Amino acid sequence: MSSAPLSSVLFVCVHNAGRSQMAAGFLSHLAGDRVEVRSAGSVPGDQVNPAAVEAMEEVGIDISAAKPKVLTTEAVQASDYVITMGCGDACPIFPGKKYLDWALEDPAGKGVESVRPIRDEIKARIENLIAEIDAQQEA
Numbered sequence: 001m002s003s004a005p006l007s008s009v010l011f012v013c014v015h016n017a018g019r020s021q022m023a024a025g026f027l028s029h030l031a032g033d034r035v036e037v038r039s040a041g042s043v044p045g046d047q048v049n050p051a052a053v054e055a056m057e058e059v060g061i062d063i064s065a066a067k068p069k070v071l072t073t074e075a076v077q078a079s080d081y082v083i084t085m086g087c088g089d090a091c092p093i094f095p096g097k098k099y100l101d102w103a104l105e106d107p108a109g110k111g112v113e114s115v116r117p118i119r120d121e122i123k124a125r126i127e128n129l130i131a132e133i134d135a136q137q138e139a
Contacts (some may be wrong), residue, residue, distance in 0.1 A: 007133045008036035010079035016041025016068035018049040018107040019085040022119055025056050025063040026126040035133060038075050044068035052107055055115040059123070081129070 009027060011020035016039055024039040031037075045068045056063045076082055076094060083100045093099070102125055107115045 005036040006034050006137050007080045008038070008078060009081040009083065009129070009133075010075050011037075011039040011083050011085065012041065012071055013085040013106075014042050015045035015108065016071075017045035017047065018052045018115070019102075019104050019118065019122065021048050021063050021066050021068075022052050022056055022107075022122050023083065023085070023102075023126060024066070025061045026123050027129070029061045030126060031130050031133075035130070036079075038079060039066075040069045040071040040075055042071050044070050049107055049115075051110060051112045051115045052119070054112045055119045058112075058116075059119070081133075083129075 011023040011027075013020040020039040020041065024037045027035055028037045048063060048066050048068065053064050076097070079097065081098045081100065083102055085102050085104050086106060102122075104121060105118050107118050
Protein backbone atom coordinates (compact mmCIF):
# COMPACT_ATOMS: atom_id res chain seq x y z
CA MET A 1 0.00 0.00 0.00
CA SER A 2 1.53 3.28 -1.05
CA SER A 3 0.40 6.61 0.27
CA ALA A 4 1.07 10.17 -0.81
CA PRO A 5 4.20 11.82 0.61
CA LEU A 6 3.72 13.66 3.90
CA SER A 7 5.41 16.74 2.52
CA SER A 8 7.44 18.05 -0.38
CA VAL A 9 10.77 19.83 -0.04
CA LEU A 10 12.73 21.90 -2.56
CA PHE A 11 16.42 22.59 -1.93
CA VAL A 12 17.85 25.59 -3.78
CA CYS A 13 21.44 26.77 -4.15
CA VAL A 14 23.10 28.76 -6.90
CA HIS A 15 24.62 25.95 -8.97
CA ASN A 16 22.57 22.97 -7.71
CA ALA A 17 25.85 21.10 -7.68
CA GLY A 18 26.86 20.70 -4.03
CA ARG A 19 24.82 21.69 -0.98
CA SER A 20 21.36 21.20 -2.48
CA GLN A 21 22.34 17.88 -4.06
CA MET A 22 23.76 16.57 -0.77
CA ALA A 23 20.63 17.73 1.09
CA ALA A 24 18.36 16.07 -1.48
CA GLY A 25 20.40 12.88 -1.24
CA PHE A 26 20.16 12.78 2.55
CA LEU A 27 16.44 13.55 2.63
CA SER A 28 15.64 10.90 0.01
CA HIS A 29 17.80 8.36 1.85
CA LEU A 30 16.57 9.10 5.38
CA ALA A 31 12.88 9.82 4.73
CA GLY A 32 12.31 7.43 1.84
CA ASP A 33 9.03 7.97 0.03
CA ARG A 34 7.52 9.84 3.00
CA VAL A 35 8.83 13.11 1.57
CA GLU A 36 8.93 14.27 -2.04
CA VAL A 37 12.36 15.76 -2.74
CA ARG A 38 13.38 18.33 -5.35
CA SER A 39 16.52 20.37 -5.87
CA ALA A 40 17.36 23.21 -8.23
CA GLY A 41 19.71 26.11 -8.81
CA SER A 42 19.28 29.73 -9.81
CA VAL A 43 22.28 29.31 -12.17
CA PRO A 44 22.76 25.52 -12.46
CA GLY A 45 26.22 24.13 -13.03
CA ASP A 46 27.22 21.55 -15.63
CA GLN A 47 27.59 18.67 -13.17
CA VAL A 48 27.36 17.76 -9.51
CA ASN A 49 30.51 18.64 -7.59
CA PRO A 50 32.76 15.52 -7.64
CA ALA A 51 33.89 16.20 -4.04
CA ALA A 52 30.21 16.25 -2.95
CA VAL A 53 29.62 12.95 -4.76
CA GLU A 54 32.67 11.42 -3.06
CA ALA A 55 31.71 12.75 0.39
CA MET A 56 28.20 11.29 0.04
CA GLU A 57 29.58 7.94 -1.18
CA GLU A 58 31.56 7.77 2.08
CA VAL A 59 28.25 7.64 3.99
CA GLY A 60 26.62 5.19 1.59
CA ILE A 61 24.53 7.63 -0.49
CA ASP A 62 25.00 7.71 -4.25
CA ILE A 63 24.26 11.09 -5.85
CA SER A 64 26.47 10.45 -8.89
CA ALA A 65 23.50 10.26 -11.27
CA ALA A 66 22.06 13.61 -10.12
CA LYS A 67 22.06 16.47 -12.61
CA PRO A 68 21.86 20.19 -11.79
CA LYS A 69 18.43 21.61 -12.68
CA VAL A 70 17.20 25.15 -13.18
CA LEU A 71 14.94 26.64 -10.53
CA THR A 72 11.38 27.03 -11.82
CA THR A 73 8.36 28.78 -10.40
CA GLU A 74 6.48 25.48 -10.76
CA ALA A 75 8.97 23.66 -8.50
CA VAL A 76 8.48 26.29 -5.80
CA GLN A 77 4.68 26.20 -6.13
CA ALA A 78 4.68 22.39 -5.85
CA SER A 79 6.74 22.34 -2.63
CA ASP A 80 5.66 22.69 1.00
CA TYR A 81 9.18 23.62 2.17
CA VAL A 82 11.64 25.74 0.19
CA ILE A 83 15.12 25.61 1.67
CA THR A 84 17.63 28.05 0.23
CA MET A 85 21.38 27.73 0.61
CA GLY A 86 22.97 30.97 -0.50
CA CYS A 87 20.82 31.77 -3.55
CA GLY A 88 19.77 35.17 -2.22
CA ASP A 89 16.63 36.67 -3.71
CA ALA A 90 16.56 34.39 -6.77
CA CYS A 91 13.86 32.21 -5.23
CA PRO A 92 10.25 33.27 -5.87
CA ILE A 93 8.06 33.66 -2.78
CA PHE A 94 4.56 32.19 -2.61
CA PRO A 95 2.11 32.33 0.30
CA GLY A 96 1.60 29.14 2.28
CA LYS A 97 5.12 27.79 1.82
CA LYS A 98 7.63 27.39 4.62
CA TYR A 99 10.89 29.11 3.69
CA LEU A 100 14.13 28.29 5.46
CA ASP A 101 17.55 29.69 4.68
CA TRP A 102 20.42 27.43 5.65
CA ALA A 103 23.69 29.34 5.86
CA LEU A 104 26.10 26.67 4.68
CA GLU A 105 29.60 27.02 3.31
CA ASP A 106 29.76 26.55 -0.47
CA PRO A 107 31.71 23.38 -1.34
CA ALA A 108 32.57 24.66 -4.85
CA GLY A 109 36.26 24.25 -5.61
CA LYS A 110 36.98 22.44 -2.35
CA GLY A 111 38.38 18.94 -1.88
CA VAL A 112 36.53 16.15 -0.13
CA GLU A 113 38.29 16.91 3.19
CA SER A 114 36.67 20.36 3.21
CA VAL A 115 33.31 19.03 2.00
CA ARG A 116 32.93 16.45 4.82
CA PRO A 117 32.05 19.02 7.55
CA ILE A 118 29.51 20.66 5.21
CA ARG A 119 28.02 17.23 4.48
CA ASP A 120 27.78 16.43 8.19
CA GLU A 121 26.08 19.77 8.96
CA ILE A 122 23.58 19.13 6.16
CA LYS A 123 22.82 15.67 7.56
CA ALA A 124 22.08 17.13 11.01
CA ARG A 125 19.78 19.75 9.49
CA ILE A 126 17.99 17.08 7.42
CA GLU A 127 17.42 14.95 10.52
CA ASN A 128 15.87 17.99 12.26
CA LEU A 129 13.73 18.72 9.20
CA ILE A 130 12.40 15.16 9.12
CA ALA A 131 11.54 15.41 12.82
CA GLU A 132 9.68 18.68 12.14
CA ILE A 133 7.74 17.19 9.20
CA ASP A 134 6.85 14.10 11.26
CA ALA A 135 5.74 16.27 14.22
CA GLN A 136 3.45 18.34 11.99
CA GLN A 137 1.80 15.19 10.68
CA GLU A 138 1.14 14.00 14.23
CA ALA A 139 -0.29 17.37 15.33
